[in-house]
Amino acid sequence: MPTQHTFCRICEVQCGLIVETDDRGDVKKITPNTEHIASKGYACIKGLSANEYRDSPDRITQPLKRINGKLTPVSWEQALSEIGSKLRRLKDEYSGDSIGLYIGNPISMSFIPPILSHVFLKTFGSYKLYHTGSQDCNNKFVVAERMYGAAQIQPIPDIDNTEFFIGVGSNPVISKMSFLGFSHSSKRFKKVIDKGGRVIWLNPRKTETAKQVGEHQFIRPNTDVFFYLSFLHQLIKIGGIDEQRINEYMTGWHTVKAIAAGWPPARTEPVTGIPEALFCEWVEAYSNAKGACLYCSTGVNQGQHGSLAFWLQEVINAVSGNLDSKGGTIVGRGIVDVTKHTKFDPQKEIKLFRNGQTQLVMDTVPAGVLADDILDEGEGQLKGLIVCGGNPVFTCANSNRLEKAFKKLDLLVTIDVELSATSALADYVLPGSHWLERSDFTFAFNSMMGTSSIPYHHYTDPVLPLKGDARLETSIYLDICKYAGLPLGGSRILQSFFSLGAFLKKIPALKDKLPRHDVFIHALLNRIAGFGSLEKMRQNSNGVSKDEIVPGDFLGKRLVTPDKKVNLAPQDLVSQSGRFEKAFNDELANTGKLKLISKRERFSHNSWTQNNEKLAKSSGQRNSLQMNTEDASARGIEGNREVIVFTEVGEIRVHVNVTDDMMAGTLALCHGWGHQHAVKEGLTVAGTTLGANVNVLIPDGTENMEPISGMSQLNGIYVNVKTA
Ligand SMILES: Nc1nc2c(c(=O)[nH]1)N[C@H]1C(S)=C(S)[C@@H](COP(=O)(O)OP(=O)(O)OC[C@H]3O[C@@H](n4cnc5c(=O)[nH]c(N)nc54)[C@H](O)[C@@H]3O)O[C@H]1N2
Numbered sequence: 001m002p003t004q005h006t007f008c009r010i011c012e013v014q015c016g017l018i019v020e021t022d023d024r025g026d027v028k029k030i031t032p033n034t035e036h037i038a039s040k041g042y043a044c045i046k047g048l049s050a051n052e053y054r055d056s057p058d059r060i061t062q063p064l065k066r067i068n069g070k071l072t073p074v075s076w077e078q079a080l081s082e083i084g085s086k087l088r089r090l091k092d093e094y095s096g097d098s099i100g101l102y103i104g105n106p107i108s109m110s111f112i113p114p115i116l117s118h119v120f121l122k123t124f125g126s127y128k129l130y131h132t133g134s135q136d137c138n139n140k141f142v143v144a145e146r147m148y149g150a151a152q153i154q155p156i157p158d159i160d161n162t163e164f165f166i167g168v169g170s171n172p173v174i175s176k177m178s179f180l181g182f183s184h185s186s187k188r189f190k191k192v193i194d195k196g197g198r199v200i201w202l203n204p205r206k207t208e209t210a211k212q213v214g215e216h217q218f219i220r221p222n223t224d225v226f227f228y229l230s231f232l233h234q235l236i237k238i239g240g241i242d243e244q245r246i247n248e249y250m251t252g253w254h255t256v257k258a259i260a261a262g263w264p265p266a267r268t269e270p271v272t273g274i275p276e277a278l279f280c281e282w283v284e285a286y287s288n289a290k291g292a293c294l295y296c297s298t299g300v301n302q303g304q305h306g307s308l309a310f311w312l313q314e315v316i317n318a319v320s321g322n323l324d325s326k327g328g329t330i331v332g333r334g335i336v337d338v339t340k341h342t343k344f345d346p347q348k349e350i351k352l353f354r355n356g357q358t359q360l361v362m363d364t365v366p367a368g369v370l371a372d373d374i375l376d377e378g379e380g381q382l383k384g385l386i387v388c389g390g391n392p393v394f395t396c397a398n399s400n401r402l403e404k405a406f407k408k409l410d411l412l413v414t415i416d417v418e419l420s421a422t423s424a425l426a427d428y429v430l431p432g433s434h435w436l437e438r439s440d441f442t443f444a445f446n447s448m449m450g451t452s453s454i455p456y457h458h459y460t461d462p463v464l465p466l467k468g469d470a471r472l473e474t475s476i477y478l479d480i481c482k483y484a485g486l487p488l489g490g491s492r493i494l495q496s497f498f499s500l501g502a503f504l505k506k507i508p509a510l511k512d513k514l515p516r517h518d519v520f521i522h523a524l525l526n527r528i529a530g531f532g533s534l535e536k537m538r539q540n541s542n543g544v545s546k547d548e549i550v551p552g553d554f555l556g557k558r559l560v561t562p563d564k565k566v567n568l569a570p571q572d573l574v575s576q577s578g579r580f581e582k583a584f585n586d587e588l589a590n591t592g593k594l595k596l597i598s599k600r601e602r603f604s605h606n607s608w609t610q611n612n613e614k615l616a617k618s619s620g621q622r623n624s625l626q627m628n629t630e631d632a633s634a635r636g637i638e639g640n641r642e643v644i645v646f647t648e649v650g651e652i653r654v655h656v657n658v659t660d661d662m663m664a665g666t667l668a669l670c671h672g673w674g675h676q677h678a679v680k681e682g683l684t685v686a687g688t689t690l691g692a693n694v695n696v697l698i699p700d701g702t703e704n705m706e707p708i709s710g711m712s713q714l715n716g717i718y719v720n721v722k723t724a
């Protein structure tokens with residue numbers, strides 16, 4: 001049986017997989033690749049059953065156009081020429097900024113499509129690239145840019161060597177971590193403990209990870225920033241500061257030190273719920289450890305203070321001497337070292353969205369203003385939107401408002417492998433590729449930022465052919481530009497670079513000799529990055545090993561701030577810290593109110609797995625609201641019944657699960673469910689599930705976004721619950 005090595009493109013681990021196909025070319029079996037350099041035989045059910053999604057009976061295999069309200073098959077020629085000329089009309093009649101593109105999570109896990117998305121929009125002279133970064137991580141980019149000089153410099157915890165680790169708002173056993181490629185997490189965390197170290201999980205929910213490994217402590221949602229403030233306060237108090245290192249490699253220390261002065265752990269305990277004595281004991285242990293680190297993920301990022309909290313975390317790791325140290329945090333290199341190719345420009349103009357206040361991050365617009373962009377009339381109003389590999393109506397805040405806004409668009413196009421709540425509103429649905437059908441490099445975080453704990457570079461050929469009439473997302477971009485009569489990215493050079501493969505293939509003598517255009521682009525990029533030919537990459541089908549990340553290799557050497565030092569007190573973060581007092585008093589005044597957080601589950605992934613029979617069944621066909629016993633009995637709610645959860649923007653009915661895994665006063669609900677209310681056709685399995693869409697409850701708009709990074713606040717939402 002033919003087998004091919006590839007890697008999964010669902011989450012950041014990007015597990016090495018071996019795909020076995022039968023004589024007809026159908027997938028027979030997918031197994032974990034035990035020889036893969038980084039994942040070493042790790043994989044989960046989602047990657048191992050990827051062919052089921054690729055071959056789903058609901059897979060879209062031809063372009064669809066909404067005719068008389070119904071999505072109807074049309075030819076590629078018709079769909080592309082109509083979309084191309086409509087976009088051209090919007091550009092000419094209004095402006096390039098009337099056109100937007102939203103790229104979702106699944107397509108962002110591939111290497112070239114996100115790069116080409118920027119180029120695609122430039123074709124129309126538009127800056128309106130919406131991306132899921134504002135739902136999961138943009139706070140980390142804005143802080144890194146200010147502290148280290150480049151958004152792509154992201155120190156990672158050196159877990160294999162640490163003696164003391166606190167994971168804030170992270171549940172690795174389920175989500176497999178973010179901004180860190182780290183397989184076999186449970187085993188590796190257990191090793192830390194076996195060697196005498198400590199692992200602590202700070203989370204409003206006693207998670208699957210916390211039950212398997214280490215210690216757990218509840219924290220009230222959205223109060224992490226006060227945890228970090230007190231941590232810094234206490235660290236200073238016990239003398240856990242490495243002054244010499246600060247003097248040599250950092251600036252701004254006295255400013256941050258002053259900010260932490262008013263926040264002893266005893267003060268923040270009533271808000272965070274972390275007992276003072278335990279807190280002080282942690283700080284002591286952190287300070288005494290030879291290698292310690294604090295790490296956070298979406299539990300913090302999606303809160304109201306994501307940038308401030310992450311900033312303080314980075315300050316703590318730096319001033320304690322743990323940044324760039326064994327067992328602390330270490331800084332990897334991408335296949336191209338950004339620290340060599342980035343120059344920090346303090347005069348760089350920060351680009352703003354058309355409301356004049358929302359900052360663009362990594363040249364993307366925060367999704368929290370997507371509905372405003374469509375509904376607010378005037379210059380630059382969004383009229384046409386393409387959604388590639390995403391489902392914003394479900395996954396962004398305020399689903400009902402977004403749905404209303406999307407209905408007002410002059411043109412909505414989705415590029416997807418199945419229908420979705422967003423496609424249900426679309427004028428055209430174009431059949432895109434499944435990752436088994438795409439060639440690829442490893443995900444950009446691993447490739448470009450060096451966030452894999454085991455550094456490597458990997459290339460995969462497409463494992464399967466494109467299904468039916470499906471096309472690569474990148475080809476679709478190129479074709480739309482062609483039909484709009486505009487050169488890609490507004491540049492003939494870019495146009496030639498990305499279409500060279502397709503162009504050469506038209507020459508009869510080369511037709512059968514040249515690879516598909518995506519393979520061709522990877523071949524060019526691979527050579528540019530210094531990794532030689534793709535043939536060489538194919539021979540290294542378990543990945544190409546790169547140099548280990550070495551502690552001591554970053555400070556004083558690879559920073560790109562103007563003075564090459566860590567800026568501990570970036571100006572805008574310092575001025576935002578002025579809101580601590582008010583935010584703290586608001587928390588104190590509202591300790592009795594219920595707060596809702598998001599939750600990820602083993603068998604679901606954002607909003608697409610609900611249409612896979614095996615995964616939906618394993619999830620129990622629904623998401624359930626987790627509620628603490630005390631909160632339930634105070635409201636006369638017993639297990640196994642429906643409740644109504646409501647906020648000022650929406651209301652859902654959901655099944656309740658009473659459990660002491662939740663901190664009192666806190667509720668958790670998994671996002672990505674509720675398809676049965678939104679999609680009338682095309683989702684055979686998801687259309688019969690019983691869950692509810694959590695984003696109906698969450699308000700959008702600037703006032704509900706974190707001011708510096710534009711992150712939507714998706715965690716720690718005040719909600720009310722009543723019996724149904
Ligand atoms: N309340 C709340 N909301 C959240 C979150 C939360 O924690 N709480 N998490 C947020 C996070 S972290 C993220 S990343 C976003 C995700 O937000 P999105 O990216 O918008 O949503 P997904 O469900 O990941 O994307 C699913 C769509 O992509 C399609 N798709 C899958 N594979 C492919 C492919 O290979 N090609 C193409 N063209 N399409 C494909 C699916 O069919 C589906 O329609 O959601 C965010 N939303």
Ligand SMILES: Nc1nc2c(c(=O)[nH]1)N[C@H]1C(S)=C(S)[C@@H](COP(=O)(O)OP(=O)(O)OC[C@H]3O[C@@H](n4cnc5c(=O)[nH]c(N)nc54)[C@H](O)[C@@H]3O)O[C@H]1N2
Pocket residue numbers: 011012105136168169170171172174175176177178202203204205207219220221222223224297298299300303597598599600601602603604605606715716
């Ligand atoms: N199975 C599965 N895996 C996934 C995904 C999925 O949908 N399903 N999504 C993928 C995506 S797109 C991403 S971005 C990554 C995200 O990966 P992670 O960021 O690691 O996400 P989680 O494991 O959900 O960790 C977030 C944790 O934060 C906790 N939390 C919520 N609010 C707060 C708070 O205010 N404070 C603190 N301290 N904790 C809080 C939650 O209980 C949760 O356990 O996961 C990826 N992996």
Ligand code: SF4
Pocket residue numbers: 008009010011012013014015042043044045046047048176
């Ligand atoms: S852990 Fe993530 S990358 Fe690995 S197989 Fe599962 S979904 Fe794919």
Ligand SMILES: [Mo]
Pocket residue numbers: 105132135136
């Ligand atoms: Mo995400």
